Amino acid sequence: MSDAIVSSPRVGSASTGGLVEVAVLVGALGVLWFVPDFAGDYWLQLGFRTCVYLVLAQGWNLMAGSAGLVSLGTSSFIGLGAYAALGLLNRVGAPLPLALLICATAGGVLAALVSPALFRLRGLYFTVGTLALAELLRLLMVNVSAFGGATGIILQEDPPALPVLFRYVLVLAFLASLTITLCTRTRVSVILRAVRDDEDAAAQMGIRPYRVKLGAFVLASALAAMAGGIQAAKLGAIEPYGMFGLQWSIDVLSMVIIGGVGLRLGPLVGALFVVALGEALADYPEAHTAIAGVILIVLIRFAPQGIVGLAVKLPLIGRVQA
Amino acid sequence: MPDIGIISSTIVAGVLLGGILALTALGLSIVLGVMRLVNLAHGDFLVVGAYAGLFFLQFTGIDPLIGLPVVAVFVGMLALPVYSFLLAPLAGRGAEAQMMTMFAVSIILENAFVLAFSADTRSIARDYATVPLTLGPITFPLIYLIGFAISVTLILAVHWLVSATAFGRDLRASAVDAQAAATLGVDVKRVQMLTFALGAACAGVGGTLMGAAFQFGPSSGGAYLLNSLAVVVLGGLGNVIGTLIGGIALGALQSIGGLTLGDGYRDLVGMALFLLVLAFRPDGFLAKGRT
Secondary structure, eight states: OOOSTTOOOOOOOHHHHHHHHHHHHHHHHHHHTTHHHHOOHHHHHHHHHHHHHHHHHHHHHIIIIIHOOOOSOHHHHHHHHHHHHHHIIIIIOOOHHHHHHHHHHHHHHHHHHHHHHHHSSOTHHHHHHHHHHHHHHHHHHHHOGGGTGGGOEEOSSOOOOHHHHHHHHHHHHHHHHHHHHHHHSSHHHHHHHHHHHOHHHHHHTTOOHHHHHHHHHHHHHHHHHHHHHHHHHHHSEEOHHHHTOHHHHHHHHHHHHHHOTTOTTHHHHHHHHHHHHHHHTTTOHHHHHHHHHHHHHHHHHHOTTHHHHHHHHSHHHHHHHO | OOOHHHHHHHHHHHHHHHHHHHHHHHHHHHHHHHHOOOOTTHHHHHHHHHHHHHHHHHHHOSOTTTTHHHHHHHHHHHHHHIIIIIIGGGTTSOHHHHHHHHHHHHHHHHHHHHHHHOSOOBOOOOHHHHOEEEETTEEEEHHHHHHHHHHHHHHHHHHHHHHHSHHHHHHHHHHHOHHHHHHTTOOHHHHHHHHHHHHHHHHHHHHHHHHHHSOBOTTTHHHHHHHHHHHHHHHOTTOHHHHHHHHHHHHHHHHHHHHHHOGGGHHHHHHHHHHHHHHHOHHHHHTTTOO
8 A cells, every 4th residue: 555644754773773762761751750749730631641642642653654554443442441441440449550451451352353344455444444343332332231321430439649640651651652662663663564565565575464454453452442441540430422432533643643654753742732732722622623633634735744754854853863 | 022013114214214324325435436535524524415405494495305406516516625625636645645634624524513503403394304104004204205215316316327428437437447547538537526526415415314304413424424334335335226225224224223122222233234244245345446
């Protein structure tokens, strides 16, 4: 498949670049860990949202940028994770990290289960299928009373305090970024790109496109489920319209396209941008989403590599980026 | 167990409604066939049609069913700049770029509807929307029959246009192989533009019918889109008559699902069918369109 949306970033020198990236990630985790000691609730809220978005965007970027899978079904896995997390916390009394791990497993299993349907056809039908999956799950949750029906379910214990949640989600964002770094800085990235650029040629070279795409989809879905789980733990009350809502899928898609599809910094820049845009237009929710739409159209047309792609083209930053 | 009258009424109503669903999906189907574009704003085009029918009635007082040609032309004209300014420049950039652009258009339209018309649900209130029609043990709303008749007529007209006219020949050629068609002198860009406008015009009519039969609001587009996709998947890509069959099948199965499982499960049946067909019969609907 040849398209600008998922066109190739240049391949950096794999090993040294990878080590630098890991070092930067560890450093960022070390510094941000202490943010709750001096930042107020407002900034912690923003930080929490940014981290959740970053986890989602990392997974989406892996699928779209590396494996050519454009998903509109992120909310399926967020919703699944949210329901699984509150179910585990309420019924079993599981500690949050364990609940999140189970969420990740559930997300990965669901992705694997639906992949035969979604991967049967290439490209666009994956997108359409993911959209239908999210709607199916939402309707299921609305109708089945065991899951709380349209009113949803409530966390019975008190949600953890914001600083605690912030550190959880920070670690989650760190782990997500680290995993994606391992995927994109090793031989796996070559395989992923080969599948994205020409499935048939890749298959002739002995790569199994189905497995590669499945791997990316399962990993991204596990990440989304964990993001959904921690979001639910923070909210303390969830209902199907919100957790399975299309808005999640819109947000994550916007973030990655705005940041730069297939670029390492794309998800981070996109997440920061979308959170900032949301804050700037907090009083005008309709205008906010519509403006995001306009930005999407303009970027797809004139800067298919997003903000990071534009920045890399500037000579000075471009040299540093590599 | 409900009695035979309710069962047969439900199935007849489902089949009639399915005809309308087929019309709402027709534009999506032909655009997909000719342009390889999953128009994610298709549902919002239908909503535009519903609002257009509503305001046509409010401002002129003329019945929107008589005004359908006006609505069709209006929505079709609106689609022209969308094609020329947003889609045409992305030609050759792959399917995703155009699809994402239409997704963005969908987001913008949906929020524009809220800003312009408020978030209220509305309906095109006419007598025939509520009047029941009784034939022996079978009862269903009159609008279903009217909508079915209009939809089937329009679908057959489009079928004729595609299969028996010079434009239809160009359209089919562009759908099978755009490059080859261009080499043979077909103005593919013009064909695509007209196809896109035709699809939107059909959506305009379908939207007005949906607006007369049911309530709608600014965010109805998502549900419309998903139903249309299910119809297209069931009936076959770019296949006009297949779309009609797919619509009727979906309408009937949704009604049966609603009757046996409860009304909330209507749409769920559609989505489940959609994914099942994707999983088990993908070639049935993509024989022409594999990329």
